[in-house]
Amino acid sequence: MLSRATPIDSRISWSTRRLQSAVNKLEAMNQEHGVGVLTETETCQQASRGARQSPNEADAQVAEDKSAREAEPKNHDDAHMSGTHKSSSSYSTFHPLILNLEAIKHVATFFLPGNHGKCLDVRDLASGSFHVVKLLDFEDGWSCVGRFAEYKEEPLRNLESEQATVRYLKKHSSIPVPEIYFVNNNPDHVVGTTFVLQERLTGQSLSKIYDDLSMDHKLAAISQMGEVIANLSRLHFPAIGSLKEHGEVGPLQNYVYDDEPSRNPTGPHHTLKDFMFSFLSADGGQFAAARALFPAVKENLEPLLAEHAQKPILNPPWRLIHVDFNWQNVLFQQNESGGPPRLSGVIDWDCSFTGPVYYLYEYPPFIQDDDLEKDRWKTNKAARKQYVKSILDSFPEGSEARNEAWECFRQKSAWLNRFTDIFFLQRWYTESSESIFVERYVRALQEGWVHAKNGWNAYPGRRNYKPDSEFREESDDGSEESSDECSSHSS
Structure with a gap:
């Protein structure tokens, strides 16, 4: 009996000798290996002209896969939201x-x-x-x-x-x-x-060429990444979940529970509260110690969710979020004439989902500051400024879409960012590591930390992180004074 492969566009006719011979050979391979199953003969339309490439074009196609982490999420190229979605x-x-x-x-x-x-x-x-x-x-x-x-x-x-x-x-x-x-x-x-x-x-991962680019070309690449996010913001969806065929939103795939089908998936969800609380159910979490803290998490989230319930950036329409929009997952083609590189691909959509636009407008991890890479802070700040500018410039002055994007960057908060890092995207391998971070999350909510404290902020790579000034130029040296302490990003 034939096993089913996902159809692409059109089914090959079984009447041709060539294809029947190919099917017979594949059947023989299956029999030889004791599998006894093979794929139906299905394929797609003729390859597009853009798919044909010469052998001397760059081989770099796919970013290095990411490994799961036990430590606090940081801003290296394999950290933040990447590599946490699924465990081997x-x-x-x-x-x-x-x-x-x-x-x-x-x-x-x-x-x-x-x-x-x-x-x-x-x-x-x-x-x-x-x-x-x-x-x-x-x-x-x-x-x-x-x-x-x-x-x-x-x-x-x-x-x-x-x-x-x-x-x-x-x-x-x-x-x-x-x-x-x-x-x-x-x-x-x-x-x-x-x-x-x-x-x-075509092209190479930005991670392989970024450090060798001039500052102008770095900013040009960053601008094109911003335009990708602006394009994603124009796609609207009716629920929070994972995409099915034809743009239908299906249940949310929780990659933490890949090997436990009874706990995965959930939804689709229609409110931020439903989305967040779906990870805090009685059978949620990965270890009992953390699970015992979930009632306290929900109790302390309730007033925050009520306070922010009417914020447009936390409500529909929901947007498509890549989740790992980092430099290893964007391909750029170098310009042989010396011009800036051109974006040629965005890859690795395996844990994308539809959700609040708040989570769409995030700084790519490689331009977030990290205490281990202080020499990059000045460049990172210029890149973040250009990233936001490129997004805002994609929309008319005074438009709702432009204001929405700006509000997302202005209102970055630890209670929202850390929630997805801890409960949605992180695969914990030890009971102690999960419970430590859940306990810390509960304590931060209970104590009402509004500003960055003890490393509690929206972006954890830099312990003394403060949000960037709103496009003011007075402190572009990457120092501690280069950020606004009064902004709500760290709340």
């Missing part, structure tokens, strides 16, 4: 992923769009906790990217939501995302895991 647990440690390269080549040769000839080689691009990324080379010089789940037991709905999100963006926005050629959502496929074959975008 101990599965890949004791069950290393073994890919059938011949089966990969076979699928790529016969079941992809276009006429690129035989898939000749499968090369490594990146490997991390969650995905193995390969580059597939073809006879005519064309290539595409394969993303293979390292965590074989990853729920299929996570894969399906990511692909639905990318397809939605491809259709409804100008944000450059990879075209999807083939999706296998069967973990028992002869290839060895679930996988996606997709367009190979």
